[in-house]
Each structure stands twice: as structure tokens, then as C-alpha cells.
Amino acid sequence: MCAATELFSTSALAQSSVTLFGQVDQWVGAKKLSGAERAWGERGGGMQTSYWGLKGQEDLGNNLKAIFSIEGFFTANDGQAGSYKGDAFFSRNAYVGLLGDYGTVTAGRHTTPYFVSTVLFNPFVDSYNFSPIVLHTFLGLQGQGLVGDSGWNNSIQYQTPDFSGLNATAIYAFGNAAGQTGQNKWGGTVAYSRGPFAAMAAYQQVRFNFVPNDLSSVAPGFSSQQAAQVGATFDFGVAKLYAQYQYMNDSITPVGAHSNGGQIGVSVPLGTGKALASYAYTKMVGSIDATRNSWSVGYDYSLSKRTDVYAAYLNDRVTALSSGSTFGVGVRTYF
Structure with a gap:
């Protein structure tokens, strides 16, 4: 009995794997967005939000694998789960699915393809503190940006295989x-x-924010939002350039709103690190008429392949509001 159990366990381990992974990011400084008060302190997620996760796969044969991933944000400065108070425990991803010759299908909670597009094509990645395009997209003008969250519950996602550098992702979330x-x-x-060039086009439509029929709590008469974005990068070696364009439309009765904007950025290798710079502009017309201009600079210094230190500054200006600066x-x- 023991020999048979040992043989079964060895066979199972040979066909499956589980990996622990994540990152921890802490920063010290002062934060002040346009129209807000300055706040000094030590916080999590200066350059990227801290998270941890477990992912694994099992070989089912015939080039088919069962896969899963459960990933949660956290703030190391206070030991709390989630990227903000009230966030889900596994808010980054929590899904199971199948991977095969015809692509990958997963079900559960997913980081949205639109969020992935936003962070891949700006030099400050997913920094909610120093990335101008992340601020414009997910915080918006006077609090009205992209709705629907950056992770969707009750969702099914399909990713195509790679076709000589070309691939696509589709996602649908139930209410x-x-x-x-x-x-x-x-x-x-x-x-x-392909080579030094990369580009992505993203689109999404949402009819609720967190639960069905809750958009009216964001703005009276708000029924749906459509958002589109294109981004591109080109790595010249001496510098990597980034560019994005974005359009959002808010269907609001009786007066809707839409916004146009974009981002340009650059990353320049400098010593054992890289210098970063980004500028974003957004203009909203309709129920809110305002413009937002934000720019940031920073330096990211690599201590090793896994650890880096950084310094950054963000300037933020919105029509009719006091200017902001975060550093x-x-x-x-x-890990």
C-alpha cells in the first residue's frame, strides 16, 4: 500500500506544479493630487501595488493543461489584505481553466485586458501614485474615470495562441x-x-460598477460606459518610447459626457537603472467640462535582478482646482 501511494504521488508531482510569486513595494513621501490636501507618510505600492499569489498547472495529455491562479493585493505597511480598505482577499486574479493548442479559457475573477493595456504602454506601469495615465484612466477628472473596476468578478476569459506576434483576448462578466x-x-x-515594437488596442463596455444597477450612484442617470485605447512602444536601445490614446463615453441621461486624451513617455537606461518620464492629457466635455494635465519623472535603480530602489515626482493639474504634487x-x- 505504501509503495503504491509513493508511486502515485511521484507520478502526480511529475505532471503538475505550483508556484508562489509576488512582489512587495513600499515608499515614503508626500502625496497631493489636484484639489486635495497634502499627506505625508509611509505607504504601499509606490511604483507597483504589492501582491502575492499561487499559480499552477497539471498536464492532462494531448497538449492540454489544467491551470489556476489565485492572487491578492496587500499593503505591507499595515499588513492589510487588498489594495484598499474593503478590497477582496484575492482581488488581483482568482481563476481556473484550460490551456491547449487553441488558446486558454479561464473562469473566475480576472484583471481586465483594458487594465493590462493601460499599464503595459507607459513607463510607470501600474503606479497609482506616479503614473499619469493610470491616474487619468482609473481616477479620472473629479473622480469620474473608468468604471467597472480593474478586476471583474464572475467573468470568463479567452486568450488566443500567439500567431507570429499577434494575439487577442476577450472577456465577459455576468451581473x-x-x-x-x-x-x-x-x-x-x-x-x-515583434522585435523592438509592440502595440495593443483595447475596448470595453460596462453596464454596472460593482453590482448591477449601481452606476446611478456614480452619477444620476448613468447607464453605461464605453472606453477604447490604443498604445504602442518602440525600443531604440538608447531609449524606449511609449504612446497611448484613449476615448471614453459615459451614457448619462439627460446630458452625457465623453473624454479624449493620451500619454507619451520615455524610459532611458542610465547606469544600472533607468530614468523615466511621462506626460498625460485628458479633456472631458458634457456633464463635466474640465481638462487634466499630469507629468512625472523618476529614476529606478536596480540593486539586483529582483530588487530595486526608486525616486519619483508627479505634478497634477485639473481645471479650477489647486495643483497637486506627489514625491x-x-x-x-x-519573489
């Missing part, structure tokens, strides 16, 4: 409420990467 079949979220991306230094390590 999961009886009698609310029209309350949904859907979107996707088409991407191309600080931080350390980030991957």
Missing part, C-alpha cells in the same frame, strides 16, 4: 443577479509584438 441579464461587462484586446522614494522586491 449574477436574477432578472438582470442586461447588466454585464465585456471587452478585449488585440496585440502585436517620494521607495524599494521594491520580487
